Amino acid sequence: MAKKEKLLVIPLGGLGEIGKNMTVIQYGDDIIVVDAGLAFPDDDMFGIDLVIPDMSYLIENKDKVRGVVITHGHEDHIGSLSYLLNEVNVPVYATKLVCGLIEGKLKENHITNYSLNEVHHGDEVQIGCIKVGFIHTNHSIPDASALYFRTPVGTIVHTGDFKMDLTPVDGMPMDLHKFADLGRRGVLLLMSDSTNAERPGYTESETTVSSAFRKAFADAKGRIILATFASNISRIQQAINTAVLFKRKVTVLGRSMVNNVQIAIELGYLEVPEGVLIEPDELNRYPADQVLILTTGSQGEPMAGLSRMASNNHRSVSIMPGDTVIISATPIPGNETGVGRTIDNLMKLGANVIAGRDKKMHVSGHASQEELKIMLSLIKPKYFIPVHGEYRMLRRHGELAVQMGVEKDHILIGDNGQIFEFSNRAGHKTGHVNAGRVFVDGLGVGDVGNIVIRDRQQLAMEGMVIVVMTLAKGTSHILAGPDIVSRGFVYVRDSEELMREAHEKVAAVLERCEAGNIREWAVIKSQVRDTLSRYLYEKTRRRPMILPIIMEV
Amino acid sequence: MAKKEKLLVIPLGGLGEIGKNMTVIQYGDDIIVVDAGLAFPDDDMFGIDLVIPDMSYLIENKDKVRGVVITHGHEDHIGSLSYLLNEVNVPVYATKLVCGLIEGKLKENHITNYSLNEVHHGDEVQIGCIKVGFIHTNHSIPDASALYFRTPVGTIVHTGDFKMDLTPVDGMPMDLHKFADLGRRGVLLLMSDSTNAERPGYTESETTVSSAFRKAFADAKGRIILATFASNISRIQQAINTAVLFKRKVTVLGRSMVNNVQIAIELGYLEVPEGVLIEPDELNRYPADQVLILTTGSQGEPMAGLSRMASNNHRSVSIMPGDTVIISATPIPGNETGVGRTIDNLMKLGANVIAGRDKKMHVSGHASQEELKIMLSLIKPKYFIPVHGEYRMLRRHGELAVQMGVEKDHILIGDNGQIFEFSNRAGHKTGHVNAGRVFVDGLGVGDVGNIVIRDRQQLAMEGMVIVVMTLAKGTSHILAGPDIVSRGFVYVRDSEELMREAHEKVAAVLERCEAGNIREWAVIKSQVRDTLSRYLYEKTRRRPMILPIIMEV
Structure with missing residues (x-):
């Protein structure tokens, strides 16, 4: 390689949130994607089925993406893979059970042309200029992996989601030796699961x-x-x-x-x-x-x-x-x-x-503080990016890392889209790439945006009042209407007087428009909207969405 | 009194829920109301500001209501008092701070004609044929009371919300002696706060x-x-x-x-x-x-x-x-x-x-299991109605009462509106009165009902598509339209083709109606709705509310 490239780490999901995990690891012209997850919508994302990461950085750099590596088979790690492969069809690497679960997903989404490569714990895979290794960990689903990346500027370790279960159900505790070995050889950057960073002590064994x-x-x-x-x-x-x-x-x-x-x-x-x-x-x-x-x-x-x-x-x-x-x-x-x-x-x-947990019917799948500290102690990273967690969890995890001897200004806390740049000597935050939430609603991916959601929020809170009227072509002479129809506003049978008076108000506005020969629909509509809105607010203290519709004959 | 009356206890709020506490205590023609609270809306009660109890039983029996007694000044105990007094203007009895808080509320709601009577802990007030006593308790607001009712068939104790704070901030622990005294003399029925019935141990002192x-x-x-x-x-x-x-x-x-x-x-x-x-x-x-x-x-x-x-x-x-x-x-x-x-x-x-609690920055205001057991032990009630809690909490509280020696079939668990009937020998559940939730939205009380909420839910999840058309009077001949307008459905600029095709589908339906000389608006509307709904679902897997509006000229 002629010029010395920087190593870029760009989380597209999973920072400042629980869910839709996805991280870009890039060196020169080689991009590897770690996980392709989804998130479930917040309460105020009305009607949304799923949320996936904004993948525009990957789509723009399509020709550089060399592969996707998956840590485990949960929805928040594989749930947006179909959407990614639809845009950027590259090989996927995962362990056996994860491959099985991914195959099911791809089939469901009618994706037939893909390259899914089964790997085993202990394997190393060359992807572009980077060698990726899979390490056995424990989590609330079997066959979970941590990953390490041997890059030209140093080794990165990404824990995936993990806990240190010394007595797991399948009899296979996580491969602590491998983490010890990596730490001994020197790790430039650790990215570690922060879900339980606020939880003291150890997470109980699944058994x-x-x-x-x-x-x-x-x-x-x-x-x-x-x-x-x-x-x-x-x-x-x-x-x-x-x-x-x-x-x-x-x-x-x-x-x-x-x-x-x-x-x-x-x-x-x-x-x-x-x-x-x-x-x-x-x-x-x-x-x-x-x-x-x-x-x-x-x-x-x-x-x-x-x-x-x-x-x-x-x-x-x-x-x-x-x-x-x-x-x-x-x-x-x-x-x-x-x-x-x-x-x-x-x-x-x-x-x-x-x-629940009080009755011992559940244990978490994520490492608590003492396990996180063990991970930090084994890896002894030069730099640390806490991942997979809301902001306060990332911060808490950062504090644990300081306790474990990571230099304070080597703790890098960012949000989705943040570019973390590393040479073999130094690491820091630089710019941002596009990152955010893409809403999936039914078959639509991204066609419901913030405007539609805001409309839904207003409709949900206040309902809608529609005013229709037919005007004689080119004039403001009313041929029919105004008719007022409402949904989600009041129960009309109990509010006859309100609706009758509302009708009178609108009719008066239209008469004034006709008298003043006002023909611009925009003006008529805005006068109807203002008058009706003021009247309804005064009478009900509510602000329904008001939608005047004009037709002409 | 000529014939032997039964004592009725009818919770109108607070059973199977946290909030809007209100209980009717009735003997013959004398009704006393305990508390008049509100609840905050659930997430799916779109646009609702407050929820108050259905008070129709009190309104129907207006002439029997002798007074309202209030246990403490929280919203879930005084928040619907304005609405009650608007309908049933009777004297209200409460301690000093509670009176102060109530006065503020009534003023806010422009209620000027009321009788608010300050009582002190230790006081007994004769209301109708029942003597009501106020007992000092601890809670997360000062001046809280438990109540006892000396009725012709026996004594009822209602704890209100309480905890047993032995070192309260104001230096006044609850009056355990009074509870002991009541218990020694014999209590027919205890109604006790179940909010923390699932919580083992003791609630920490406020200090x-x-x-x-x-x-x-x-x-x-x-x-x-x-x-x-x-x-x-x-x-x-x-x-x-x-x-x-x-x-x-x-x-x-x-x-x-x-x-x-x-x-x-x-x-x-x-x-x-x-x-x-x-x-x-x-x-x-x-x-x-x-x-x-x-x-x-x-x-x-x-x-x-x-x-x-x-x-x-x-x-x-x-x-x-x-x-x-x-x-x-x-x-x-x-x-x-x-x-x-x-x-x-x-x-x-x-x-x-x-x-939060982990950092010792908060303690609960409600008694935990050991305190609840002490209350049961002091009162030794013949009958027990757990109140103020969701169903599982009431059940758990019932189990505690059995441990404390209350007979299993003397534990009466009910829901809002349940009539509990007592003679001096026996108590049991009988029928139900109207009870439920009345929604307050802006100035409207009860004008938003389940239909409006259902509309809002559909609007929130799927948005709305409006189809307007103008027909020639008495015919199915289209003079203008169909115009299609949507809100909260898709971002129209990204969905031009979808909307164009939708328009074609609707236009085709209307042409068929015209050709077939179909003039019934209901038929035309339902055909438009069905066709458009099917088309949009097929294309988007969404089911927006579809609202056809016909005008005629």
């Missing part, structure tokens, strides 16, 4: 859930319904193991859970003895105390299995007294109300509900 | 917050900005005490906090040494380390003080590096995301943020 399951199963007199994340294969394995122990048959409900269980069994990540799995329609053949129902809906999502059962609206399961419902999850912030409502409704139907 | 404040104040180098609930006078007292200790001047921001502080000072519930309080516009006269700013916004509410400061949008305070922000509250479920965002933004502006 601690087993004993809680065993106790709950021992106490249950009737059916057991267990809800967890569809992707938490280890949790599902423990539920199935406990079912086998207590001689219960297992049925799996919910599209995503059925898919994941099937893929995990096929690829050898889930072991289910012969004859244990039954179909939902076989449930009736077994006594209540010989049945375990695995389902989605642990977050109170209205359309998911458990929520449907709670609202007595599930195709194949009706909750009955004697049922035990185990919610093997804790509510993600924002979901507390929905989960609470689900629990209340299940209890009203007679179920005994055992939920 | 434990003081030492956390002192530590934070000692560490702070610049301004201190402290956010808490406007009604938490004890918390505000502790903040002011700490400010005095550290020689800081105090300014108060936020309408509700300014009001409450003023009322509390006037009535002697808040002690502020001369010269400590300053006006916001005096802030600049003092060095940063001699200032404490008290503000609202501890729940991340977008329009409140702290949130405005966080988004750099506050009239009188701009956050700067060196500021210490103390959030002396924990997020109410549902508010975690908003509070998190506020903290992130404050940190980005350079503030040091100390927040």
Whole structure:
């Protein structure tokens, strides 16, 4: 290489937020993308199904992108891969289970032309001028990886999402030796998972859930319904193991859970003895105390299995007294109300509900402070970028790094789009590339932007009042109307006087326009809007969206 | 009284929910109302400002209502009093601070004709045939009361909201002796606060917050900005005490906090040494380390003080590096995301943020399990109705009561509107009266009902497409249009083809109607709606509200 290039690290998602993780690693003309995730919409992103990163930097530099490497199979790491490959079709590298889950996704999205390359922990892959290595870690889904990148200016380590589970369900603790080895040889930059950076101590091992399951199963007199994340294969394995122990048959409900269980069994990540799995329609053949129902809906999502059962609206399961419902999850912030409502409704139907971390039915998949400190101690990075977390978590993680001996001004905290630039001697923040949120609504990707969302917010809060009128061509003479129609504003039957007076006000405006021979539609519309808006606000203290529509004949 | 009447207890709010507490106690022709609270809307109640109980039972029995007794001055206990007095103008009984807060509310709502009666702890008031007693308790606002009712069939105790604070800020622990005395004489029915029924152990004393404040104040180098609930006078007292200790001047921001502080000072519930309080516009006269700013916004509410400061949008305070922000509250479920965002933004502006229970900056105002058990042990009620809580909390509280020796079938768990009927020998649930939620939106009380909310939800999620056309009178001949206008659906500039094709589809429908001489507007509208809906769903997988409007000339 003639001139000395800089190494660029550009997170396109996952900084200042939980979700839609995506990071660009670039040296000269070689770009590697780490993960391609999605996020679920905030409450105020009305009608949005999914949020994906703004990938315009990758699209603009399409010819430089050499490959995508994936750390693990969660939606916030693989969920926008279809959208990326649609624009930038490059090879994807991932471990076996992750490949299986990705294949399912791509199929769903009708993507058939792709290059998906299975790697193993311990492998190194040459991508452009960079060698990428895959390290075994633990997380709330099996086959998770941390990555290291041997670049011309030094080694980068990216932890992915991880916890240090010394007694994991699959018997394979994370490869601490490899991290030690990398640290000993010298690491320029560490990027590490900040999700639990505010949580003191250690995250409990996934296997601690087993004993809680065993106790709950021992106490249950009737059916057991267990809800967890569809992707938490280890949790599902423990539920199935406990079912086998207590001689219960297992049925799996919910599209995503059925898919994941099937893929995990096929690829050898889930072991289910012969004859244990039954179909939902076989449930009736077994006594209540010989049945375990695995389902989605642990977050109170209205359309998911458990929520449907709670609202007595599930195709194949009706909750009955004697049922035990185990919610093997804790509510993600924002979901507390929905989960609470689900629990209340299940209890009203007679179920005994055992939920959450307090009852030991859930442990986190992310490292707490002591584990994060161990990671920092093993790697001893020269520079540190905390990733995967909201701003306060990144900051807290930065403080931990200072405690672990990273120089204070080598802690680089940024937001999405931030360019971090490294030579073999120094690293710092430089400019920004385009980064942000692209909304997916139905089939539309990016066609719902901030204007549409703002309209939806106004419609949601105040409703809409439409005023239609027909004018004689080229004049301001009214042939028909004004008609006033409202939606989401007031219940018209109870507000006849209000609407009648509103009509009078508008009619008066139009008469004045006609008398003054005002023909500009923009002027007429704005007078109607102003008059009506003022009147309705005075009477109701509400500001519905007002939409005057003029036709002419 | 000739015939033997039954005692009825009818909660109109506060069962199966947190908020809008209101309970009817009725014997024969005498009705007493306990509390008149409001609730804040759920996320899916778009545009609603407040939710109040359905009071139709009280309005229908207006001539029997003898009075309203209030337990304490929180919004969820006094917030719907104006609406009640508008319909049923009866005397109100409350302690001094509560009267002060109520007066403010009534004034705000332009209610001038009322009878507000100040009572003292220890007082008994004869209301109809029932004697009502006020007992001093502790809560997150001073001057809180539990109530007892001496009725012809026995004594009822209603705890209101309470905790057992043995070292309260005002030096007045709750009157445990009175509860012991009532219990010794025999109590027919206990109604007790279930808010923290799922929380093991004891709730910490309010004064434990003081030492956390002192530590934070000692560490702070610049301004201190402290956010808490406007009604938490004890918390505000502790903040002011700490400010005095550290020689800081105090300014108060936020309408509700300014009001409450003023009322509390006037009535002697808040002690502020001369010269400590300053006006916001005096802030600049003092060095940063001699200032404490008290503000609202501890729940991340977008329009409140702290949130405005966080988004750099506050009239009188701009956050700067060196500021210490103390959030002396924990997020109410549902508010975690908003509070998190506020903290992130404050940190980005350079503030040091100390927040929540983990940092000892907040304690709850509600009794935990051990306190609830003490209450049950003191009162030894024959019957028990857990109140003030969501269903799972009521259930948990019921379990505690069983542990404390209440007979299992004497635990009565109900929902709003449930009639609980008692003689001096037995109690049970009978029928229901109308109860539910009445939405307040701007000036409208109850004019936004479920239909309007459903419309708003659809508008929020999918937006709206309006089709207008002008027909020749009495025919299906089109004179103008169809015009298609959308809001909250797609960004039209990016979707020209979609809208053009949609227009073609609608035009074709109208041509067919004209050809077939179809003149019924309902038929034309439904054909337009069906065709357009099918087309848009096929193209976008969205279902906007479609509103065909026909005019004729």
